[in-house]
Amino acid sequence: MKTNKFYIVASPRGFCAGVKRAILIVEQALKIFNSPVYVRHEVVHNKYVVDNLKKKGVIFVESIDEIPDKNIVILSAHGVAKKVLDKANNRDLKVFDATCPLVTKVHMEVLKYSKQNMDVILIGHKGHPEVIGTMGRFRDKFGGNIYLVQNIKEAEEIKIRQPNNLALVKQTTLSVDDTKKIVLQLQKLFPNVVLPTKDDICYATQNRQDAIGELAKISDTMFIVGSSNSSNSNRLKELAITKGVTAYLVDDASYIKNEMIKNSKIIGISAGASAPEELVLNVIDYIKNQGFTHKRIKTIKEEKVSFSIIKELR
Numbered sequence: 347m348k349t350n351k352f353y354i355v356a357s358p359r360g361f362c363a364g365v366k367r368a369i370l371i372v373e374q375a376l377k378i379f380n381s382p383v384y385v386r387h388e389v390v391h392n393k394y395v396v397d398n399l400k401k402k403g404v405i406f407v408e409s410i411d412e413i414p415d416k417n418i419v420i421l422s423a424h425g426v427a428k429k430v431l432d433k434a435n436n437r438d439l440k441v442f443d444a445t446c447p448l449v450t451k452v453h454m455e456v457l458k459y460s461k462q463n464m465d466v467i468l469i470g471h472k473g474h475p476e477v478i479g480t481m482g483r484f485r486d487k488f489g490g491n492i493y494l495v496q497n498i499k500e501a502e503e504i505k506i507r508q509p510n511n512l513a514l515v516k517q518t519t520l521s522v523d524d525t526k527k528i529v530l531q532l533q534k535l536f537p538n539v540v541l542p543t544k545d546d547i548c549y550a551t552q553n554r555q556d557a558i559g560e561l562a563k564i565s566d567t568m569f570i571v572g573s574s575n576s577s578n579s580n581r582l583k584e585l586a587i588t589k590g591v592t593a594y595l596v597d598d599a600s601y602i603k604n605e606m607i608k609n610s611k612i613i614g615i616s617a618g619a620s621a622p623e624e625l626v627l628n629v630i631d632y633i634k635n636q637g638f639t640h641k642r643i644k645t646i647k648e649e650k651v652s653f654s655i656i657k658e659l660r
């Protein structure tokens with residue numbers, strides 16, 4: 347029977363190179379050292395991934411103090427403040443750092459600027475572990491300060507001690523469009539602000555947002571597979587809504603209710619950088635069972651990025 351109800355799937359979507367690397371580090375540590383393996387904070391922000399690793403013997407903690415001596419600890423993909431890394435290294439623990447190399451790049455920028463006695467503005471979301479980690483890489487002993495700006499209003503009101511000795515860095519998973527506006531506002535106030543030579547918003551965030559932009563042109567409803575604490579998944583949902591689409595963030599198909607799709611004609615499906623493909627397939631199955639047929643669209647950008655893992659765990 348022919349149907350006039352379709353679903354389309356974003357490409358690229360789901361796991362990025364940093365998330366794949368972080369999960370592999372934990373899995374390899376389990377394989378080599380056996381459980382328990384401790385991970386400080388959710389290694390990536392996805393409930394399914396975290397629950398699966400728990401079943402395999404991973405113990406997630408929020409503080410290094412919770413880990414007994416002589417154990418393995420892995421630091422999450424979001425990165426940590428220097429004092430957390432120092433604390434782990436100064437204990438009788440074996441430490442593996444699963445910080446995404448693209449977050450480490452931002453840490454290095456912040457460290458460099460602080461050593462040059464510059465002030466730094468970080469655009470990001472207060473309380474997100476990546477932001478806490480990046481702020482905690484700034485060394486204020488050299489005389490500079492680091493400031494957090496979350497939105498346009500804060501960008502308009504910010505007071506900087508050294509407006510002509512100022513650099514800007516970003517959280518890696520921000521909305522590309524919103525951040526552009528914040529940067530423009532900051533440049534208006536501080537024309538000499540030094541910007542990153544290569545954008546701090548990572549390739550995976552950019553590509554997934556671009557793909558949502560394309561999907562939004564043809565979908566009336568969209569499901570973003572991802573957990574509620576995933577920054578980049580939330581940005582995908584917000585972007586779809588900004589483009590006029592009814593969008594939902596769902597951990598898996600069990601979150602979809604019939605009333606969400608009863609008037610839909612074309613459903614777009616994507617996934618945040620920490621959401622596994624099996625959950626996307628689970629959502630696709632559900633949508634198919636509701637009488638929607640697949641409509642193919644072209645890939646926005648082929649992704650070939652991969653990061654190798656720590657030598658000892660290969």
Ligand code: SF4
Pocket residue numbers: 362363364365423446447448449518519548549550551578619
């Ligand atoms: S979203 Fe970007 S910065 Fe975050 S882990 Fe993935 S590649 Fe790294």
